[in-house]
Amino acid sequence: MGCKPTLCHCGKLLDGGNPQGRVVRPRAGELTVCVRCATVFVFLDGGELEPLTAAQLEELPGNAIRAIRELRRVIEARRS
Ligand SMILES: [Zn+2]
Numbered sequence: 001m002g003c004k005p006t007l008c009h010c011g012k013l014l015d016g017g018n019p020q021g022r023v024v025r026p027r028a029g030e031l032t033v034c035v036r037c038a039t040v041f042v043f044l045d046g047g048e049l050e051p052l053t054a055a056q057l058e059e060l061p062g063n064a065i066r067a068i069r070e071l072r073r074v075i076e077a078r079r080s
Pocket residue numbers: 008009010011012034035036037038039
């Protein structure tokens with residue numbers, strides 16, 4: 001499954017990216033974070049991205065929440 005490029009509400013085009021040169025083939029249910037505004041998205045069956053709702057965010061396991069917090073800290077540090 002490829003990622004269907006999706007425009008984040010902040011204006012950043014989310015295209016799955018290729019972190020460290022690797023080709024990423026996301027699976028449905030996997031999460032990604034916008035590198036500009038740190039919004040959390042989930043991959044759907046067809047590769048589309050949908051932003052997580054506040055309720056969905058609260059249901060995430062602790063390790064995912066810690067990873068998202070760390071990413072947000074990095075993104076905000078880079079902005080300032
Ligand atoms: Zn964004």
